[in-house]
Amino acid sequence: MGKRANNRKRKNKQQLMDKLKSMNSKVSYSKNSIIKILGVIAVIGICLISFNKFYIYNDKIAKNIMIESTDVSNLTKEETLAILxxxxxxxxxxxNYEGKQYQILPEDIELTYNIEEAINQAYNYTKQGSYLENIKTYFATIKNGKKIRINSTYNEAKLSSSIENISKKINVKTRDAKVSVDGNGNISVTPSLVGKEMDIVSNKEAIYEIIKSKNYKDLDIKVVLKQPEVNTEQAKTVNTLLGEYSTRFSMGQTGRASNVIRSANSTSNVLLMPGQEFSYNALTGPRIKSNGYKDAPVIVKGKIEQESGGGVCQTSSTLYNAALYSGLEITSVQNHSLKSKYIPVGQDAMVSYGGSDFRFKNPYKHPVYVKNISGNGILISRIYGNGEDKQNISIKVDKFKYSGLDAAKTYRQYKDASGNVIKTEYINTSVYKKPKK
Incomplete structure (x- = not known):
């Protein structure tokens, strides 16, 4: 019994010793693995540090980076600045415009390029993130490249001023052709002029593109042509006297005579294009003393009174009859409340600024020209146009009584070459009151 017990003890002790040896062997293996892993990590870390030091965190711009069209790979900031x-x-x-060249200097508009800003952007492109982000950016740049633009700064107000100064040398004001008739009835034409206007917006946009692209090619200035409302060819169609009418006034009535002459001048030398309307009130403006008109007799509610502008109705009435004989379309006419001594009944045209106006239109396909001649007690209104539009015209006035008052109906008659009436046109009905005492 004692011997078996001793053998069992020895066996158990041996088994325990074997387990301890096995455990020591495993612990030794685990330590070796950890050491190896730590070694690998250390090597990777050293490689990363070395890579960052030599390729990223150095004093040079990364590979495959361009500033504008210049490759700045592996250059320092100083080297890049020297090149750019x-x-x-x-x-x-x-x-350029029509053989002349105009220049805008950089100093005129305070133009500069922010080169150092672009260099810093290129330099920091692979250096501004974390280690891993910078490595990722670096390899992406190697593969795809990176282009950086150089931004510009300039004074917008000074650029606008420079363009405006150039436009003043290019712009030409549009001029309408002008018709003039001398005292002998000779017709002359001052030629029209096509206007030129520099297109500020388009040219400024083109300059913006030059500054942005840095491609300083010559720029052809864009100009907008402005056609005249009346060209030379149109004005030259005025070649014939279509109709005229004359009245007399007393030079002794100085205030009235002055008003007749002033109103005649303000409604003279007027060119009406086809369809255009003549307005007597619009041309004379208010007939007041500040506009040069004087006190003279006028008809006010059937009575003769002294007011500024007396006599201007003689001018409108003379023009009215000239327009009738010229075949022009009467669009607004009103007779006086009393008969006028200077013109027959049914042929007067009363005007009142802010009230009654005398107006007529040009019905022809050619322009017509209104010319008044005044002086020495005579007022003549003449209307010129194209020979194709000249007609044989007479004025017919039918007098009658209306509620006991004198009245008249005015007609325009068109005649053929033989004097036969081929058309009669109703114009207006006039009713005249009796003078108040």
């Missing part, structure tokens, strides 16, 4: 400062230097902006 001359290559992207602001230049004169040259603008």
């Amino acid at each position: 400062k001359d290559e992207y230097k602001p230049q004169n902006i040259k603008l």
Whole structure:
């Protein structure tokens, strides 16, 4: 019994010793694995640090980076600046028009290129994130590249001023052709002129593109042509006297005579294009003393009174009859409340600024020209146009009584070459009151 017990003890002790040896062996293996892993990590870390030091966190711009069209790979900031400062230097902006050249200098508009800003952007492109982000950006740049633009700064107000100064040398004001008739009835024409206007918006946009692209090619200035409302060819169609009418006034009535002459001058030398309307009130403006009109007799509610502008109705009445004989379309006419001594009944045209106006239209396909001649107690209104529009016209006035008052109906008669009436046109009905005592 004692011997078996001792054998069992020895066996158990041996088993325990074997387990301890096995455990020591495993612990030793685990330590070796950890050491190896730590070694690998250390090597990777050293490689990353070395890579960042030599390829990323150095004093050079990463590979495959361009500033504008210049490759700045592996260059320092100083090396890059030395290359770019001359290559992207602001230049004169040259603008051409009709054989002349105009220039906008960089200093005129305070133009500069922010080269150092672009260099810093290129330099920091692979250096501004974390280690891993920078490595990722670096390899993406190697594969795809990166292009950085050089931004510009300039004074917008000074650029606008420079363009405006150039436009003043190019712009030409549009001029309508003018018709004039001398005292002998000779017709002459001052030629029209096509206007020119520099297109500020389009040209400024083109300059913006030059500054942005740094491609300082010559710019052809864009100009907008402005056609005259009346060209030379149109004015030259005025070649014939269509109709005229004359009245007399007393030079002894100085205020009235002055008003007749002033109103005649303000409604003279008027060219009416086809369809255009003549307005007596619009041309004379208010007949007040500040406009040069004087006090003279006027008809007010059937009575003769002294007011500024007396006598201007003689001018409108003379024009009215000239327009009738010229075949023009009468669009607004009103007779006086009393008969006028200077013109037959049914042929007067009363005007009152802010009230009654005398108006007529040009019905022809050619322009017509209104010319008044006044002086020495005679007022003549003449209307010129094209020979194709000249007609044989007479005025017919039928007098009658209306509620005991003198009245008249005015007609325009068109005649053929033999004097036969081929058309009669009703114009207006006039009713005249009896003078108040």
